[in-house]
Amino acid sequence: MNLRKLRAIFQRNEMERELDLELTDHLAQEAETLMAAGIPEDEARRRALATMGKLPSIREECRDSRGIRLWDELRQDARFALRLLGRNRMFAALSLATIALGIGSTTAIGSLVDAVLIRPLPFPAPGELYAASDVGMRGPLDVLRANAKAAEYAGYLGARDFTTLGEAGPERTRGVEVTANFFRMLGAVPLLGRTFTGGEDGRRVAVLSHRYWRRQFQGRPDVVGVHFSADEIEYEVVGVMPAAMTFPAESANFWVPMRMDPRLAGEYWGTGGVMAIARLRAGQTAVSASAELRSWVPRIRGMFPWRMPDAWGTGAGLTLLQESLSAGSKVPSLLLLGAVFLVLLIGIVNVANLLTAQAAARQREFTMRVSLGATSGRIARQLLTEAMLLALAGGLGGVVLAYAGLPLLQHWMPAGTPRIGEATLDARVLAFSAVLALGSGLLFGLWPLLRSRRAGSGAALLVAEAAFATMLLIGGGLLLRSLWLLMQVSPGFRPESIVTAEFTPSRSIGASLPRVVEASDSLRAKLLAFPGVRDAAATNVLPVTPEISAFTAAIEDHPRPPQDPQIPLWSTAVSPAYLDTLGVRLLRGRGFTEADRAGSELVVMIGQQTARRYWPDRSPIGRRLKPVWERDWRTIVGVVEDVKHYGLKGPPDWIEGEVYLPLAQAVVLPRKLSIAVRVEGPTENVEARLPVIVREICAQCAVSKIARMESVVSGAARAPRSLAWLVTALAGLALVMAAAGIYGVVSHSVIRRTKEIGVRMALGAAWRHVAWEVARPSVVYTALGAAIGFGLSWGLAKLVKSLLFGIAEHDGLTFSAAPVVLVAVAAASCVYPILRALRIDPARCLREG
Numbered sequence: 001m002n003l004r005k006l007r008a009i010f011q012r013n014e015m016e017r018e019l020d021l022e023l024t025d026h027l028a029q030e031a032e033t034l035m036a037a038g039i040p041e042d043e044a045r046r047r048a049l050a051t052m053g054k055l056p057s058i059r060e061e062c063r064d065s066r067g068i069r070l071w072d073e074l075r076q077d078a079r080f081a082l083r084l085l086g087r088n089r090m091f092a093a094l095s096l097a098t099i100a101l102g103i104g105s106t107t108a109i110g111s112l113v114d115a116v117l118i119r120p121l122p123f124p125a126p127g128e129l130y131a132a133s134d135v136g137m138r139g140p141l142d143v144l145r146a147n148a149k150a151a152e153y154a155g156y157l158g159a160r161d162f163t164t165l166g167e168a169g170p171e172r173t174r175g176v177e178v179t180a181n182f183f184r185m186l187g188a189v190p191l192l193g194r195t196f197t198g199g200e201d202g203r204r205v206a207v208l209s210h211r212y213w214r215r216q217f218q219g220r221p222d223v224v225g226v227h228f229s230a231d232e233i234e235y236e237v238v239g240v241m242p243a244a245m246t247f248p249a250e251s252a253n254f255w256v257p258m259r260m261d262p263r264l265a266g267e268y269w270g271t272g273g274v275m276a277i278a279r280l281r282a283g284q285t286a287v288s289a290s291a292e293l294r295s296w297v298p299r300i301r302g303m304f305p306w307r308m309p310d311a312w313g314t315g316a317g318l319t320l321l322q323e324s325l326s327a328g329s330k331v332p333s334l335l336l337l338g339a340v341f342l343v344l345l346i347g348i349v350n351v352a353n354l355l356t357a358q359a360a361a362r363q364r365e366f367t368m369r370v371s372l373g374a375t376s377g378r379i380a381r382q383l384l385t386e387a388m389l390l391a392l393a394g395g396l397g398g399v400v401l402a403y404a405g406l407p408l409l410q411h412w413m414p415a416g417t418p419r420i421g422e423a424t425l426d427a428r429v430l431a432f433s434a435v436l437a438l439g440s441g442l443l444f445g446l447w448p449l450l451r452s453r454r455a456g457s458g459a460a461l462l463v464a465e466a467a468f469a470t471m472l473l474i475g476g477g478l479l480l481r482s483l484w485l486l487m488q489v490s491p492g493f494r495p496e497s498i499v500t501a502e503f504t505p506s507r508s509i510g511a512s513l514p515r516v517v518e519a520s521d522s523l524r525a526k527l528l529a530f531p532g533v534r535d536a537a538a539t540n541v542l543p544v545t546p547e548i549s550a551f552t553a554a555i556e557d558h559p560r561p562p563q564d565p566q567i568p569l570w571s572t573a574v575s576p577a578y579l580d581t582l583g584v585r586l587l588r589g590r591g592f593t594e595a596d597r598a599g600s601e602l603v604v605m606i607g608q609q610t611a612r613r614y615w616p617d618r619s620p621i622g623r624r625l626k627p628v629w630e631r632d633w634r635t636i637v638g639v640v641e642d643v644k645h646y647g648l649k650g651p652p653d654w655i656e657g658e659v660y661l662p663l664a665q666a667v668v669l670p671r672k673l674s675i676a677v678r679v680e681g682p683t684e685n686v687e688a689r690l691p692v693i694v695r696e697i698c699a700q701c702a703v704s705k706i707a708r709m710e711s712v713v714s715g716a717a718r719a720p721r722s723l724a725w726l727v728t729a730l731a732g733l734a735l736v737m738a739a740a741g742i743y744g745v746v747s748h749s750v751i752r753r754t755k756e757i758g759v760r761m762a763l764g765a766a767w768r769h770v771a772w773e774v775a776r777p778s779v780v781y782t783a784l785g786a787a788i789g790f791g792l793s794w795g796l797a798k799l800v801k802s803l804l805f806g807i808a809e810h811d812g813l814t815f816s817a818a819p820v821v822l823v824a825v826a827a828a829s830c831v832y833p834i835l836r837a838l839r840i841d842p843a844r845c846l847r848e849g
Helices: 003-010 012-036 041-052 055-065 069-087 089-118 138-147 182-186 210-216 265-270 286-303 321-361 363-371 376-412 427-453 458-487 513-528 578-582 608-614 684-697 709-715 718-752 754-762 767-803 812-829 831-838 842-848
Strands: 129-133 151-157 160-166 169-178 205-208 227-230 233-240 254-257 274-280 317-320 498-504 533-539 550-555 567-574 586-589 603-607 624-627 634-640 658-662 673-679 702-708
Touching: 012 041, 069 089, 069 376, 089 321, 089 376, 089 427, 089 718, 129 286, 129 321, 138 151, 138 265, 138 274, 138 286, 151 182, 151 286, 160 498, 169 498, 169 702, 182 274, 205 210, 274 286, 286 317, 317 321, 321 376, 321 427, 321 458, 321 718, 321 767, 376 427, 376 718, 458 718, 458 767, 458 812, 498 513, 498 684, 498 709, 513 533, 513 673, 513 684, 533 578, 578 673, 603 608, 608 634, 608 658, 673 684, 684 702, 702 709, 718 767, 718 812, 718 831, 767 812, 767 831, 812 831
Parallel strands: 169 254, 205 233, 567 658, 603 634
Antiparallel strands: 129 274, 129 317, 151 169, 151 274, 160 169, 160 227, 205 254, 227 233, 498 673, 498 702, 533 567, 533 673, 550 567, 550 624, 586 634, 603 658, 624 634
C-alpha cells in the first residue's frame, strides 16, 4: 500500500477539504473565463457547472481514483453494524458474553497448555537436552559423566526441605542438590556471580534463586560471598540465577552441589532418586547417544559393590527433556484443551443461531437494499462485517477474562503440573487468541449465508451443539464418578482428630538413630502432658503422602536367584504407639513395644495383603525377611490392616508388599520424622503449641507442615479433584450454553410460525399436539446430537483411561446418564416457548392472515 492510499485512509477529512478547494477553484476559473468573454456572471456559473458535469459524480470519481473504495465500504459497513448492535443491545450483550466466555476460557487453558507442553525450555538449544532413564543413582551417573563421548551428563535430586534459620527460628526451605556441571550443561547463565565449577561436587557453596535472593537477602547486589546456614552447614553464596531459571522445581530457593563420593558406597551406589539429564555433543544424535548409554549398562552393572539383577538398566534410553518433564501432565492438559475447545464450538453455534434469527428478522431490510441496487455479495459482506466486529469485541473481552482467570486456573490445575508458573498471556498466546476470534467470526458469520441457500441447515447447529455438550458431560461425569469412588476409599486408619507435623532433627541429633529415637520419645512425653492429647507417635513417612519409602527385600520362604530382580517392599518406620494413634487395626500377632530397640531381636509387621500374597495358606507370624544388603533376618511379629501409602490409590505398581519397622530398628537413618497427635476435642490448641513444644526439646530442630490428618487425606486427591472440577465446570457451562441455544431456536421458531400455530389452533388442534409440534424438532435433533456425541465419546474414552479410578472408561451409568440429562434439559428449554405458543390468539391470527 503506497503513501497516497495510507493518507487517503488516515487523513480522509483533510483530503476531502483539499478536494473541495480544488473543485471550487476549477469552477471559479471556468466561470471567470466565460465572464471574460462577456457572459453574465450567473450564466457563466451555470455554463461552468454544465461544462464540468455534476459535482457529486466528479467527487466520487476522484475518490475512486484513490483506490480505497473497498476500505470506504468496509468503514461504512462497520459504522452501520455498530449502530445496529446499539439498537439490539440484548442480542449484542448475549453474543458478546458468549464469545468472550468461549475465547477467554480457551485462551486461559491454551496458555497453560503452552507453558506445560509447547513452550521450549529456557535454555540454549533445548532440543539437544534429554532425560536419561534407568540411571537413577550417583555411581552410574558419575561413570557416564566421566566416560560418555556422545553426550554430556549431569544430574539432580528432587527438591527437598533444608533447615534454615528464619526470623522465628529454624524453618524448612526448599532446595535442590545438583552435580557441579548442572548449570554449565544446561547453558544457564547467572544474574550475579557464577555457577558451580568442575570439582565442586559436595563443596559448601550455593547458587540462589532470584525469588529467594529478593525475599531472604532483600536483593542485595553484594550477596556473592555471603554465608547462610542450611541443615546446620554454612554455604557460601557464589551466584544468583535470573527469575526465569526455576529448573527443576519452581519451589526451589537455592541449589547446592550433590555429594559424589565413591567411598560412601551405600549413598553412591545404593541410594536412588537421581534424575540424569544429557546434552548431545556436537555432531551427535539421540540415536548414537542412546546406543552409547545402552552399551555402558553392562559395564556399570558390574561396577556395583553387590550383585545387581540382570534386568538392571535394560530400559535405559534418552527422552527429550521437555517431553519427559511433561509426560505425566500431557493427558490432563490435552483433555482440558479439548474440553474448552468444545465449549468454544458450542458458543460459536449459539452465536450462529442468534445471527441466523437476526438475519431472518431483517428480510425486509435486505429486500429493500436489493431493490436499491445492492448485490448479494454486498449484503453478505455486511453480515460478515457485523460478525467480525462481534468476534473481535468478544475476543478482547475474552483476553480480559483470561487475564483475570489465569491465576485461578493455575491454582486449580492438578498438583505437580510442571512449569505451570510460566503460563502467561504473552505475544504467542495473544496471537492464538486473535486467530480464535477471527476464526470464530468467520464460522458464525458465514452460517446465516449458508442457511439462506440451504433449507433446513439450522438443524445441523442443534445436532452439533448437542454432540459437543454430550461429549463434555460424559467426560466430566467419568472424572466425577472416579473422584467420588476415590474419596470413598478407606485409608486404612482413622484420620479424624489427628494433628500432624514434620519434625526435622538438628544435625547433632540426626547424626545417629538412637538420638533420633530419644528425641522422638521426649517429644511424645511432652505432647502427652499437654491437655487434650490422647496419644502421639512418629513415623518416617505419613500415609497417603507422595513420598517414596521402600527397600528391596529377600523373603526367606520366597527366594529369588541373584540375577533376578528382588522383592520391593514399602517400608514404614514407626514408633511403638503408631497403631493406636492412627487407629490402624492389628489383625494378628502383636504390635511394636518399647523393647523393640537396637540390640534386641529385629522384628517387623506386615500388611494384610502382603500376608495373603506370600503366605496364603499359613500364618506369616514367625516368618522372616530382610533388606537384601543386610545379613540379619527380621522376624514377622504382627499383621495389620492395609493402609494406603503414597496416595489414596496405594503405592506405585512396582511395590510388591508392605512392611513396618520399629523406628529404633530403621533401615535408613531418617532425615525427618512425621509426628501424629491424636487429640480429644478441638485441635487448634495443639496446632498452635506444637512449634513451642518442639523447641523445648531442641532449639535447633525445625517443625513444619502442621496440618490436620483429614486435610492430608483430602489433599491426596487434589490432582484428580482439580481435573474433575475443571472439566465438570466446563461441562456445566456447555450445558447452560446448549440450553440457551435450544431456547433461542425454539423461541425464534414460535415467532416465525405464529400464524401457522394460530391457524392450527383455530382448526381444533389439541394443546398437546401444538406443544409437541413446537418442541419436537429441538428434542429430536438434540437426541440425534446426543447419540453422535455418545459414539464419539465411546471412541475417545480410552484416552482418559489413565485418569480414572474404580470405573471403566466405558462406564455404563455415565454414558447413559449424560444423553438423558441433555435431552431433559432440551425439553425443559422448550417449556417457556411452548407456553408462549399456547397463548397465541387464533382469532387474531385469522384476522391478520
